[in-house]
Amino acid sequence: MGLVVYGVIAAMALVAVISVAVTPGAGRHLLSVLPLPILALGVGWITLVSPSVVFTDDALEVNNPLKKTVVPYGHIELVETTRGFTVTTPEGKVSAWAAPPPDRLSAERMDPRDPLLWKDPRRLTDESQSIRTSAAPGTYSGDAAVNLTHRRAQQQREAGAPLGPVVRTQNVANTVVLIATLLVVGALFAI
Numbered sequence: 001m002g003l004v005v006y007g008v009i010a011a012m013a014l015v016a017v018i019s020v021a022v023t024p025g026a027g028r029h030l031l032s033v034l035p036l037p038i039l040a041l042g043v044g045w046i047t048l049v050s051p052s053v054v055f056t057d058d059a060l061e062v063n064n065p066l067k068k069t070v071v072p073y074g075h076i077e078l079v080e081t082t083r084g085f086t087v088t089t090p091e092g093k094v095s096a097w098a099a100p101p102p103d104r105l106s107a108e109r110m111d112p113r114d115p116l117l118w119k120d121p122r123r124l125t126d127e128s129q130s131i132r133t134s135a136a137p138g139t140y141s142g143d144a145a146v147n148l149t150h151r152r153a154q155q156q157r158e159a160g161a162p163l164g165p166v167v168r169t170q171n172v173a174n175t176v177v178l179i180a181t182l183l184v185v186g187a188l189f190a191i
Contacts, residue, residue, distance in 0.1 A: 001047035013037030042181025051098035074163040
């Protein structure tokens with residue numbers, strides 16, 4: 001979904017720049033129009049395209065806009081989906097930008113009594129054996145939680161592998177994109 005929205009933003013930015021460039025007499029205003037499309041493309045990349053949740057063989061990798069966190073499956077204490085996909089570790093909580101809860105309209109349309117939902121083998125139930133809309137299969141947060149639960153169970157079956165630490169690092173590529181975007185926009189405003 002983020003890639004589609006980013007594509008629409010990129011198309012709109014391109015149309016704005018081209019329309020100013022080809023309009024007779026408006027070419028001199030091109031430098032005043034460029035900062036907004038460049039800012040939209042840079043920030044859009046960081047917030048819409050780059051965030052991800054990656055399940056490797058031995059760890060969960062959460063790539064947020066400016067932080068990257070690698071959590072070995074053995075360090076995961078709790079998986080929550082109420083306000084988006086959140087993993088609790090001994091060192092704190094890790095929230096995934098890329099796996100939000102369903103929006104209100106999707107949650108309203110979802111019927112927890114739907115027999116098809118109960119037949120889905122990927123479903124997760126809570127203590128009262130009910131399915132929360134944020135944990136339902138087909139939602140970003142629900143699919144991430146189901147995948148993580150499956151991976152963690154698989155790793156526990158193959159127990160014996162040493163656990164590494166939870167590693168939190170700066171997302172260097174996104175930080176560079178953000179700084180470059182701000183520098184270019186600042187330079188264009190200064191002209």
